[in-house]
Amino acid sequence: MTETGEEFKAPQTAGSPETTLTMPLFPPSGGQALLSRTQTSEGALDQTRWSKEYPSCGGRRQSPIDLQRRNVQYNPSLKALKLTGYKSQGGQFPMTNNGHTVQISLPPTMRMTAADGTEYIAKQMHFHWGGESSEISGSEHTIDGIRYVAEVHIVHYNSKYKSYDIAQSAPDGLAVLAALIKVEDYGENTYYGTFISQLNNIRYPGQSTVLSDLDIRDMLPENVHHYYSYKGSLTTPPCTENVYWFVLASPIMFSRAQGWKLENSILDHQNKTLHNIYRMTQPLNNRVVETNFMNLPNERAPLLPQPYMYLSKLVNLLTRSPLPPTKAPF
Ligand SMILES: [Zn+2]
DSSP states (O other), rough: OOSSSSSTOOOOTTTGGTTTTTOOOOTTTTOOOOOOSSHHHHHHHHHHHHHHGGGGSSSSSSSSOOEEEEEEEETTOOOOOEESSOOOOOEEEEEEESSSSOOOOOOOOOEETTSSSEEEEEEEEEEEESSSSTTTOOOOOOOOOOOOSSSEEEEEEESSSSSSSHHHHHTOOEEEEEEEEEEEETTOGGHHHHHHHHHGGGGSSOEEEESSOOOOTSSSSSSSSSSEEEEEOOOTOOOSSSSEEEEEEEEEEHHHHHHHHHHHBBBTTTTSSSSOOOOOOOOOOOOOOEEEEEOOTTTTOOOHHHHHHHHHHHHHHHHHHOOOOTSOOO
């Protein structure tokens, strides 16, 4: 394993798939590496082959997905996420080039409470980007088909489990807070200054550095209230379908230079610049993406507040109306 010096890491055995969300797995048998390169034919083949070794990768609730604004379900009862311990509290944050991405270990004091009241404990954050050739974007989720420059994932596990290792195979084990990164020419995001400048110090796989006094809240968009939410999976093998996804509606802004540095600072195990580390979008199948914000001007009919839903169901029962329960009985 390449995560050296991870202060907040729970003890685990070597070869554990702990980092599977971030990194394609290299089977311990020495089998073929599963790279997530997507632009080359070789890479595309690699992704389609995942399900041969990891059947979940061919499942029906995979991530990432295209977030189609005309097809999301607005749910006004979906509360804002409660983020605790995200503000700067001192402490040391190990940051590692693990050969697949840049990963920052997070302290268990960082927590996220979802709208349903479930509390999740932060484990690590990492990035996905493109850059295979100039101006190739590399977010995993797309919005109305648009791929953003990059994407950050803050990985959490359900606090009802004793450790990440146990939670990672539980059906309700994980939650990821995701934010898309957008580039604006000269608008340097100073909250990412230290992170970006430290990339040079972890150029080679296995190299680590330590960030002091990181403020993760500042590294997120100003608006963390509005999000897309759906049930999906890890985006790398074993593609376990146990991830509750929260994709923030507002992007993080980088300058062009910051985007370039993220894409071009890190080398992989073959000493090649790490590019295009994202998975292609997966079929939505019968899933519904919920949002807690209105999409103008094409928003769909909102879910009715609970009393109206019951009333609506009652009316449907009494009148044997074919109206679906979530629509107003008029
Ligand atoms: Zn990820």
